[in-house]
Amino acid sequence: MRSIFRFSMLVFGLLAMAGLLAPTGALGVKEVKIGVIYPLTGGAAAAGRELRAGVELATKIANGVMADLPMTMAQNSGIKNLGGAKIKLIFKDHEGNPTLGADLAKKLILDDKVDGILGCYFSSVTKTVSAVCEQYNVPMINASSTSPALTKRGLKWFWRTTPHDKWFTKDLFELLKGLTEGKVQGVKAVPKKEIKNLASACEKTEWGSHVSGLIKEFAKEYGFKLRKSFLYAAKSADLSSEVRSLKASRADVMLFASYTSDAILMVKTLKAQKAHPKVIWGQDAGFEKPEFRSTLGDSISGILTRTVFLPKVVEIKKLAGQVNALYKKKTGNDLGGASARAFTGLQTWVAVLEKAGSTKPADIQAAANAIYIPGKELVVPWKGIKFSTSGDELGQNILGSGLIGQYQKGKDGKISLEIVYPFDVSSADMIFPFAGF
Amino acid sequence: MDILVGSLFAGLLIGMVLALVALGLTIIFGVMDIVNFAHGEFLMIGMYTGLLTAQGLGIDPLLTLPVAAIVGFLLGIICYFGFIKFLLRGPMVAQLLGTFGLMLFLRNLALLIFGSEDRALHHGLLVGKSFDLGMGVIVSATKLACATLSVVAFVAVWLLINRTKIGKALTATALNAQGARYMGIPTEKMNALAWGIGGGSVTIAGALIVNFWSVNPFIGLLFTMIAFAIVALGGFGSVPGAFFAGLVVGMITEIPGFWDFFTYTFGADWMVDIPMTSFKYMWVYVAFFVIMVTRPRGLFGWKQ
Numbered sequence: 228m229r230s231i232f233r234f235s236m237l238v239f240g241l242l243a244m245a246g247l248l249a250p251t252g253a254l255g256v257k258e259v260k261i262g263v264i265y266p267l268t269g270g271a272a273a274a275g276r277e278l279r280a281g282v283e284l285a286t287k288i289a290n291g292v293m294a295d296l297p298m299t300m301a302q303n304s305g306i307k308n309l310g311g312a313k314i315k316l317i318f319k320d321h322e323g324n325p326t327l328g329a330d331l332a333k334k335l336i337l338d339d340k341v342d343g344i345l346g347c348y349f350s351s352v353t354k355t356v357s358a359v360c361e362q363y364n365v366p367m368i369n370a371s372s373t374s375p376a377l378t379k380r381g382l383k384w385f386w387r388t389t390p391h392d393k394w395f396t397k398d399l400f401e402l403l404k405g406l407t408e409g410k411v412q413g414v415k416a417v418p419k420k421e422i423k424n425l426a427s428a429c430e431k432t433e434w435g436s437h438v439s440g441l442i443k444e445f446a447k448e449y450g451f452k453l454r455k456s457f458l459y460a461a462k463s464a465d466l467s468s469e470v471r472s473l474k475a476s477r478a479d480v481m482l483f484a485s486y487t488s489d490a491i492l493m494v495k496t497l498k499a500q501k502a503h504p505k506v507i508w509g510q511d512a513g514f515e516k517p518e519f520r521s522t523l524g525d526s527i528s529g530i531l532t533r534t535v536f537l538p539k540v541v542e543i544k545k546l547a548g549q550v551n552a553l554y555k556k557k558t559g560n561d562l563g564g565a566s567a568r569a570f571t572g573l574q575t576w577v578a579v580l581e582k583a584g585s586t587k588p589a590d591i592q593a594a595a596n597a598i599y600i601p602g603k604e605l606v607v608p609w610k611g612i613k614f615s616t617s618g619d620e621l622g623q624n625i626l627g628s629g630l631i632g633q634y635q636k637g638k639d640g641k642i643s644l645e646i647v648y649p650f651d652v653s654s655a656d657m658i659f660p661f662a663g664f
Numbered sequence: 665m666d667i668l669v670g671s672l673f674a675g676l677l678i679g680m681v682l683a684l685v686a687l688g689l690t691i692i693f694g695v696m697d698i699v700n701f702a703h704g705e706f707l708m709i710g711m712y713t714g715l716l717t718a719q720g721l722g723i724d725p726l727l728t729l730p731v732a733a734i735v736g737f738l739l740g741i742i743c744y745f746g747f748i749k750f751l752l753r754g755p756m757v758a759q760l761l762g763t764f765g766l767m768l769f770l771r772n773l774a775l776l777i778f779g780s781e782d783r784a785l786h787h788g789l790l791v792g793k794s795f796d797l798g799m800g801v802i803v804s805a806t807k808l809a810c811a812t813l814s815v816v817a818f819v820a821v822w823l824l825i826n827r828t829k830i831g832k833a834l835t836a837t838a839l840n841a842q843g844a845r846y847m848g849i850p851t852e853k854m855n856a857l858a859w860g861i862g863g864g865s866v867t868i869a870g871a872l873i874v875n876f877w878s879v880n881p882f883i884g885l886l887f888t889m890i891a892f893a894i895v896a897l898g899g900f901g902s903v904p905g906a907f908f909a910g911l912v913v914g915m916i917t918e919i920p921g922f923w924d925f926f927t928y929t930f931g932a933d934w935m936v937d938i939p940m941t942s943f944k945y946m947w948v949y950v951a952f953f954v955i956m957v958t959r960p961r962g963l964f965g966w967k968q
Contacts (some may be wrong), residue, residue, distance in 0.1 A: 268780045270880075322780065431942065455924075457939040462782070464877040464886075467674060467804070468920055469941050475667040475924040488782040488878060499794045500802045522786055 258315040262335035264346035267320035281569030289577045298604045300577040308584035328352035332359040342586040350374030351433035357385040370572025378623040390627035395533045396441040400449045402648045413656020426478030431458035438484035470496040484510040498664040505660035529661040536567035539654045547606040671921025679914020680811035684869040686894035688862035694901030695838045695858035701763040704884025705770035710870020711879040725788040732871035740863025744856045774881035784878035806875035893952040905964030
């Protein structure tokens, strides 16, 4: 018995040494397990598919070698500093349910023994999942939840790469202000009284209700009048009384924070009710999904959405173009805000693991707090990724930024998003006022 | 002013649609004294039937109504002979829990088959169309069609119950099942017929509603609750009561619209900040509660 024990110890020792001596060799390969929690079914299933495809593509690039992509993770097979360990994704479906999300996180941590977590898109779910991660000291990176409150809780195991709604909402008001000052490409200065009246309708979970609050806050700050503001259930099957209420407010500018099926329903109902505001703006999410475009067709021409990624970015950034080509090959769609950010989230995970050189939570924590990824390595048009480690926003990426796009019909007759804000990177003249449905 | 007229119209139309949803529930209750918790699930099945038939066969959703009616009628009869018949022997609580179980069963079956995603019709003769009645009042074509059909269905059911022999037999069964049996009325068949008509009318409503409302396996509960409120308001078992109460409930769901009218007419800023739209269904249950407390048999109810 003892000799067997000794023999196996010897074999283990040799194997371990082989691993140390040949860090990229096949013998040293192990896995790093990342639990990925997304809404894969339910109203946001379309978004879930995009998120999943983004993460899978990034994993494929990280686990293989694509020398022509100018990003660190494409140069090595697996995590170099972990002996070429491959990333293994374990997907879970939270169905938009915060309680389920928390249960899944526990399951991933206790049963699957994941090294870290990525997710969860819905701010409400991210909130509960990050609380579980904090409890078990498991690092979590969030790439696409934009409720400002998430990074205001002083969590030590939570990092967020995406900019949040406060920045995005401010962008919108900067755009409106720009309209009155004649700064918008292709639009003469608009008298403020023509766009002074606002109305907002936001879905009523964590994310939407925060956006609604931010709109109120900024409307006051920028001197606009909010004539109507309400929350609705994203699962509503009918929004006609909501739309009548918006119309009744005689608002010049209508603002929305909606997930996919409700965004489509909202615009369909606006169209059926012949609503005619001068500006329609959506806070990303549903307003940017491929389904939004494919279901509603030409009628969305002129609608604005804030976003973090537009196909036009591809023309500005070579790397984005390359990744977009890979993504299109995989899914048939262009990268969107959800997929590009999910991609970036996994990329950040790889960079953090690379820097940590270990899967010990404490090492990952230290690495995440010290990480810096330059903007040129990212598909999203940010200055880079660097997390805040002090102040009231712990773990928030401080180098992100947003875009506002407008659906426009191109010469080829196809609807695509053109950049209208920031003004210095506009890709087309803005359509103003909204021409009606 | 357009806000007020618009809300009135919208309330009336949706009220007629909701009345159609409640019709089946009131028939089943009227005849058998059994409260069908799975009513909303029947509606959900009607919605899926309409949606899938239209998409599968590539026909206009309006043409799927007969299919939905047959599916609903058969479903009602199958449910009766396969399940409800046995429940009737048990106490009231067993009947309640039984239909509650049926609700859970149908819902989860739908979840298994269709998945939890919202599905909606995007194409169709009337889908997304609307009329401008002037004064800024816009009426959706699907809702108008739905409301019209609802009236037709009500008249048909009313005629069936009040002008035909079968109707008399149904009423007799409803009033006194034992007596009716002694008179030679096949009460068993009458019960099954009530379930068939109830199921058929609600699946028709579903196939109509799917023209403007998206469907998922959980949609039933909202309608069950509203249908209960309507039936309680109109009086359990009363067909005209269900219609009238449907209109009332339709108007109640439009309270936010009336609120907007007063807000902007009087320019009352404090009213703007009250999110009435978020509470539109709350008032339905408030009305339900008030009726339950003050007049338990409802406005037109004849059953004690």
